[in-house]
Amino acid sequence: xxxxxxxxxxxxxxxxxxxxxxxxxxxxxxxxxxxxxxxxxxxxxxxxxxxxxxxxxxxxxxxxxxxxxxxxxxxxxxxxxxxxxxxxxxxxxxxxxxxxxxxxxxxxxxxxxxxxxxxxxxxxxxxxxxxxxxxxxxxxxxxxxxxxxxxxxxxxxxxxxxxxxxxxxxxxxxxxxxxxxxxxxxxxxxxxxxxxxxxxxxxxxxxxxxxxxxxxxxxxxxxxxxxxxxxxxxxxxxxxxxxxxxxxxxxxxxxxxxxxxxxxxxxxxxxxxxxxxxxxxxxxxxxxxxxxxxxxxx
Amino acid sequence: xxxxxxxxxxxxxxxxxxxxxxxxxxxxxxxxxxxxxxxxxxxxxxxxxxxxxxxxxxxxxxxxxxxxxxxxxxxxxxxxxxxxxxxxxxxxxxxxxxxxxxxxxxxxxxxxxxxxxxxxxxxxxxxxxxxxxxxxxxxxxxxxxxxxxxxxxxxxxxxxxxxxxxxxxxxxxxxxxxxxxxxxxxxxxxxxxxxxxxxxxxxxxxxxxxxxxxxxxxxxxxxxxxxxxxxxxxxxxxxxxxxxxxxxxxxxxxxxxxxxxxxxxxxxxxxxxxxxxxxxxxxxxxxxxxxxxxxxxxxxxxxxxxxxxxxxxxxxxxxxxxxxxx
Numbered sequence: 001x002x003x004x005x006x007x008x009x010x011x012x013x014x015x016x017x018x019x020x021x022x023x024x025x026x027x028x029x030x031x032x033x034x035x036x037x038x039x040x041x042x043x044x045x046x047x048x049x050x051x052x053x054x055x056x057x058x059x060x061x062x063x064x065x066x067x068x069x070x071x072x073x074x075x076x077x078x079x080x081x082x083x084x085x086x087x088x089x090x091x092x093x094x095x096x097x098x099x100x101x102x103x104x105x106x107x108x109x110x111x112x113x114x115x116x117x118x119x120x121x122x123x124x125x126x127x128x129x130x131x132x133x134x135x136x137x138x139x140x141x142x143x144x145x146x147x148x149x150x151x152x153x154x155x156x157x158x159x160x161x162x163x164x165x166x167x168x169x170x171x172x173x174x175x176x177x178x179x180x181x182x183x184x185x186x187x188x189x190x191x192x193x194x195x196x197x198x199x200x201x202x203x204x205x206x207x208x209x210x211x212x213x214x215x216x217x218x219x220x221x222x223x224x225x226x227x228x229x230x231x232x233x234x235x236x237x238x239x240x241x242x243x244x245x246x247x248x249x250x251x252x253x254x255x256x257x258x259x260x261x262x263x264x265x266x267x268x269x270x271x272x273x274x275x276x277x278x279x280x281x282x283x284x285x286x287x288x289x290x291x292x293x294x295x296x297x298x
Numbered sequence: 299x300x301x302x303x304x305x306x307x308x309x310x311x312x313x314x315x316x317x318x319x320x321x322x323x324x325x326x327x328x329x330x331x332x333x334x335x336x337x338x339x340x341x342x343x344x345x346x347x348x349x350x351x352x353x354x355x356x357x358x359x360x361x362x363x364x365x366x367x368x369x370x371x372x373x374x375x376x377x378x379x380x381x382x383x384x385x386x387x388x389x390x391x392x393x394x395x396x397x398x399x400x401x402x403x404x405x406x407x408x409x410x411x412x413x414x415x416x417x418x419x420x421x422x423x424x425x426x427x428x429x430x431x432x433x434x435x436x437x438x439x440x441x442x443x444x445x446x447x448x449x450x451x452x453x454x455x456x457x458x459x460x461x462x463x464x465x466x467x468x469x470x471x472x473x474x475x476x477x478x479x480x481x482x483x484x485x486x487x488x489x490x491x492x493x494x495x496x497x498x499x500x501x502x503x504x505x506x507x508x509x510x511x512x513x514x515x516x517x518x519x520x521x522x523x524x525x526x527x528x529x530x531x532x533x534x535x536x537x538x539x540x541x542x543x544x545x546x547x548x549x550x551x552x553x554x555x556x557x558x559x560x561x562x563x564x565x566x567x568x569x570x571x572x573x574x575x576x577x578x579x580x581x582x583x584x585x586x587x588x589x590x591x592x593x594x595x596x597x598x599x600x601x602x603x604x605x606x607x608x609x610x611x612x613x614x615x616x617x618x619x620x621x622x623x624x
Contacts, residue, residue, distance in 0.1 A: 030418075031420070031421075034415070034418040034419050035419060035422075038415050038416070041412060041415060042429045044486075045430055046432075048433070048444055048486060049433075051447075051448055051454045052447070055447065108339035111336040111337075112336060112337055112339060115333045119329065119336070121329055121330045122330060124333070127337065127341075130344065131340070131344075134344065136542060136602070137348070137602070138542060138545055138546050138575075138599075139546075140545070140546065140575050140578055140595055140598060141351075141352060141595045141599040141602075142347065142348060142351035142352060142595075143351075143582070143595070144351075144355050144358060144591050144592045144595060145350065145354035145355050145358065145592075146347065147582070147588075148354075149351075151365060165343065165346075167339065168339050168340065168342050168346065169339045169343040169344070174340065198332075199329075224435075227437065228438060230437075230438060230548075230549040230552075231548055231549060234552075235579075235583060247437060247439045250440065250443065251443070251552075251556065251557075252560075265447075266443075266447060269439075269444060272437060272439075273440045276435050276436070276437060277432070277435055280435045
C-alpha cells in the first residue's frame with residue numbers, strides 16, 4: 001500500500017522539528033477537526049448496535065417505556081429465547097449449509113481455476129467469458145426452472161437445493177482463485193514439470209500450498225454468504241420448519257409466536273450475528289484485503 | 299556411399315520428425331482432456347444451473363404454467379399483460395428505479411466521504427476503519443429487524459427526533475417514508491463500498507496532489523480535477539454493481555414488510571416496498587404463476603444485460619484509466 005497522502009508526511013524528522021509554530025498550530029487544529037468528524041461518524045455507526053444490545057437486555061415492562069438503559073439487566077432473555085424456538089436446530093441447519101457449501105465451493109473451484117489460469121487448451125477464453133457473464137447474472141433469472149427441477153427431484157423443503165449446486169463451481173470463487181493463481185510465477189510449475197510432475201500433482205503440491213491465503217479468503221466469503229443468505233433458504237426450505245436456517249427462523253419468529261417482544265427478537269438477532277462478528281475480528285485482514293481484491297480486479 | 303548414408307539419415311530424420319509431431323499432437327490432446335476434466339464441475343454446473351434454466355425460463359415465459367399441470371403455450375400473453383395490465387409491475391419497476399437512482403448514488407457518495415475521512419485521520423486509522431466497516435458484517439435479516447425496531451414509531455430514532463423537536467415520521471408504516479428508511483439502512487451498511495474507495499484513494503499518486511498544489515488549486519479543485527478522475531474506474535465499478543444489485547433488492551424489503559404482521563403482503567406498506575424481485579417472488583412462489591414469473595425474470599435478464607453493456611460502453615467517455623487512453 002502506498003503511504004497516506006498528507007502534507008509533510010514524507011519529511012525527515014529533523015526538518016519537521018523546525019516547522020513554524022503557526023503552521024504547527026494549524027496542523028493540530030486540522031487533526032482535531034478530522035478526529036471530531038471521525039468520532040461523530042463512529043458514534044453514528046455504533047449507536048444502532050448499542051440500542052439493539054440494550055433492548056435485548058430489557059424486561060418486558062421496560063420495553064414500553066422510553067428509557068434507554070436497561071434496569072435491571074435481564075440476562076435471562078438470552079436463555080428464555082430457547083423456549084420460544086428450537087434455536088440449536090436452526091443453528092445446526094445454518095452450519096450445515098455454510099459448512100458443506102464452503103467445502104463444495106472450494107473443492108470444485110480450485111481445479112477449475114487452475115485450468116483457467118495455468119493450462120493452455122482450446123476453449124479457455126470462451127469458458128472464461130461465459131464464467132464472467134454468469135458472475136453478472138442475477139440469480140433471479142434462473143430460479144423458476146431451478147425451482148421446478150428441485151420440485152421434480154423432491155428436494156423442496158430440504159437443504160439439498162442450497163448445497164448441491166455449490167459442488168459444481170461458483171463463479172465468484174473461481175474468478176477470485178483464478179486471479180490469484182495468475183500471480184504465481186510460471187517457473188515454479190515448469191520446474192515441477194521437469195521433475196516429472198503432472199498437472200494434478202502441480203496443482204496439489206505447488207499451487208494449493210502457495211494459494212492458501214486466497215483459498216482461506218474465498219472459504220470465508222462463502223461461509224459468511226451462506227450463513228447470511230436469506231433468499232435461497234426462504235425459497236427452497238421456507239415451507240418446512242425442520243429445514244429452516246437461522247436467517248429464516250429469525251424472520252419467522254413473528255409467525256412462530258405471535259406477539260413475541262422485541263427484546264427476545266433482538267437477543268436472537270445478537271446470537272445470530274455474534275459468530276459473524278467474531279470471525280470478522282479474527283480474520284479482519286483477510287476480509288479487508290479480499291474486498292479490495294474484488295473491487296480493484298473486478 | 300556418402301550420398302546413400304546421407305539419404306538414409308534424411309529418411310530417418312523425416313520419420314523421427316513425424317514421430318515427434320504425432321507425439322506432440324497426442325500430448326496436446328492429453329492436455330485438452332486433462333483441462334476438460336479439471337473444468338468438469340463447472341461445465342456440468344454451467345449447463346445444469348445456468349444454460350438450461352435460462353433457456354427453459356424463456357420457453358416458460360410463453361406459457362401458462364402452475365407446476366401441477368403441463369405448461370400451455372400462450373404466446374406473448376404474459377408480456378402483454380406485464381406491460382399493459384399489471385399495475386403492480388410498474389409499481390415494482392418504479393420502486394426499483396428509486397433504489398438505483400437514490401440509494402446507489404447516495405451510497406457511492408457516502409462511501410467516498412467516509413473513505414476520505416479515514417484518509418485524513420493519521421492516528422487510529424485501523425480503529426475507525428473497523429468501526430465504519432462493522433455494520434456491513436451484520437447479516438441482512440438481523441440488520442433489517444434491527445432497523446424495524448430502531449425506526450418503529452415509538453422507537454429510539456423518533457425519540458431523538460422528538461427531543462430535537464423535529465418531525466417524527468412513521469417510517470416503515472408510512473408509504474412515503476418506508477423507502478427512505480431503507481436508504482438509512484443502506485447508508486449504515488456502506489462499509490463494502492467504503493473499503494473499495496479507500497484502496498482507490500490510496501492508489502492516487504501523491505505527485506498529482508503536489509502538482510495541483512503548485513498550480514494553486516484549492517481543496518475543492520483538487521478533489522474535482524485530481525481525485526475524481528483518478529478514482530472514476532472504481533466509481534464506475536460501484537455503479538455497475540449497484541444497478542445490478544438494485545434488481546436483486548429483496549431481503550431488506552421482505553423482512554421489513556413482514557415484520558409488523560406475518561400476514562402482510564409483500565411490499566407492505568401499500569406496495570411502497572414492492573421491488574422487482576419481490577414482485578417476481580410473489581408471482582412465482584406465492585401465486586405459482588410460473589409462466590408469468592419466467593417472463594418477469596427474462597425482462598430482468600435483458601434489462602440487466604443492457605444496463606451492463608451501456609455502462610461498459612459509456613465508460614470510455616468518463617472513466618480515466620491510469621496510463622493512457624482506452
